[in-house]
Amino acid sequence: MAKTPVTFTISLLQLCFAVGVQIMVVAIAIGGLFSRVEAMEAAVQPIQRGDFARLDERVQHIQGDIAWIRAQLEKERDR
Secondary structure (H helix, E strand, C coil): CCCCCCCCCHHHHHHHHHHHHHHHHHHHHHHHHHHHHHHHHHHHHHHHHCHHHHHHHHHHHHHHHHHHHHHHHHHHHHC
8 A cells, every 4th residue: 555645735834834823922921921920029029038127127216216316406405
């Protein structure tokens, strides 16, 4: 029995091209999604580390120092 040669028709080539393009589009979309997730993780990282809580503690400490300085200046002004 003789094998029939493989023939590529235009419709088969068009189908392969369309599937290839769709795979590329999906890969690009997934890559964009991963980059957005990485950017969001970088934005949220200071919150996870607790940097904002430490910053708030520093601000409260500085505000306490300012209040003490103002009180000292008021005492000196009253003298």
